[in-house]
Amino acid sequence: MLPIHAAVVVAGGGAAGFMAAICAAEAGLGDIALLEATNEPLNKVLISGGGRCNVTHACWDPRALVGHYPRGGQALRGPFSRFAPGDAVAWFADHGLELVEEPDGRLFPRSNRAESVAATLRRAALQAGVQLHTGVSLQRAAAAAGGFDLLVRGGGAIRADRLVLATGSHPSGRQLAAALGHGLVAPVPSLFTLALAGDPLLELAGVVMDPVELALHLPQEPQAARAGQPFRQRGPVLITHWGLSGPATLRLTAFAARALKASGYRGELRLDWSGGLSQQDLEGLFAEAKRDQAKRQLANWRPWPALSRRLWLALLQRHGLDPQQRWADLAKRHQQLLVSALRDTRLAITGRGPFGEEFVTAGGIPLGEVNLATMESRQQPGLYLVGELLDVDGVTGGFNFQHCWSSGWLAGQALAESYLI
Structure with a gap:
């Protein structure tokens, strides 16, 4: 059953959405609802890298790391200084998944199976108390006093204190962001x-x-x-x-x-x-x-x-x-x-x-409209934007997933801090 109220609603059950929900919950924030429009969360994780999932890349220095992002570039240096590939490797190790570096620097799960990555994220979300709802898509979002009034497919309504959009490159996420005051850099392949x-x-x-x-x-x-x-x-x-x-x-x-x-x-x-x-x-x-x-x-x-x-x-x-x-x-x-x-x-x-x-799109929400230290919108307080929804894209080799882990982690930390103060 969908909740009538949630402290945080995360729209999008992909890499960035899961990371944001898990990190907020592990930092002490309860009452988190994670909505995934399909019946298969983490689908891109499961099919990426030929079914192996290239989790990140062994590029440890943020100054070098930003050079692998055609869009985003130097703006990402701050976020990557707080959560870089080394932090992602440690995070997954802490949650029971070992990553192995290949000669070209790509990092895969030791099992060589993307399902291991998805299972780790699902298990972490469950253990942290995140409520996952599949087959539920967010249709409308309106700012209201102290939060957001949300309408999901089928007519269900949720009141959320905080809202995280982690909808990837799907047009619905851009429409939701636009309704909440955001611009859009036109997407291209x-x-x-x-x-x-x-x-x-x-x-x-x-x-x-x-x-x-x-x-x-x-x-x-x-x-x-x-x-x-x-x-x-x-x-x-x-x-x-x-x-x-x-x-x-x-x-x-x-x-x-x-x-x-x-x-x-x-x-x-x-x-x-x-x-x-x-x-x-x-x-x-x-x-x-x-x-x-x-x-x-x-x-x-x-x-x-x-x-x-x-x-x-x-x-x-x-x-x-x-x-x-x-x-x-x-x-x-x-x-x-x-x-x-x-x-x-x-x-x-x-x-x-x-x-x-790798099904990557260039374009999305302009980075200037987001506080990259927290991933909170500069246009709408209480709104957080993470992952591929932003005008950020990396080259092949695990860099796009790394942006998802970094932006999701930053949003999760910031959500917990803002709510628990």
Whole structure:
């Protein structure tokens, strides 16, 4: 049964909502109602990271951590100074869940199962006395003397002293915030793959190259492209059946999300398959191959070992070279063509790929409208805003969840302090 009155109502049973409710309850605040519109709370936790849940990232210094957030940036340095990835690791350990760091810095539960993370949060909420209500969505919220009058789906009414909106990127949360006096930074997709014109790399689907340097050139060079300077990233790239994916591509689209939207997701992508080797460096590798591997066929020896054989053969074919030709017979003009292709392959972007990797949206409530020390609204006292509802988004690797843990923890602490004083 829904309560008629609650000290705190948290709307949204995702990562940030659970963290806010648990931390407020553990800090001594009772009578907390957590509302989840679906019948499956923590759904994004359960499906993230391929069902493993990348809980956070081993980036311990807040000054470095903020660099992984295309939106939010330096504004998050204060919140992360109070609750950073190390604090998240300790919090989960205190609640019975051990996180394990992978070589790339991502942190997963030792069980390698997202259900372990969800179960930890559900258990902590239950033990702290949080009342979870599933299949209940908040439809309207109006400020009233000393609190909020809330209406839920089906006509139920709740009087809340404090209200936390943790509705993620769902439009309903933005509408509720707007009704309570907040503005909105228009949402756009972030963290997505890129589709390419004519499937120029179709035969190479499945190839991974690391590192690759990417440079994105947009037709009108929107202001977000820093006065004509292209967006750049360096790291692993995955060639797919429709275009490009992989960490470097996802980071590129995250930082260029608004500029790509403004350009209609059209532009030119330039790839340096060598990862930043100079022309002189590559010419030196070719000279070594011609000298030391003179009798080998081009197909059987690549300029450097990490260069994908499939990519190398495709470049040979694209430039009309016989893979069975000996290295000793490689003409200077053909070498120059190959060096140029390895350092500067140019591909036309036709749009986004068929799905977003982590379902992330750029946009939401402007950070200037929120006291980031407490996550309380500057527009409406007693209202707290956490998680993806805010104009904050991180790149792939556990950074979006870290913002949820940090903002939820700060809101929970502030709720308890304000109510118990």
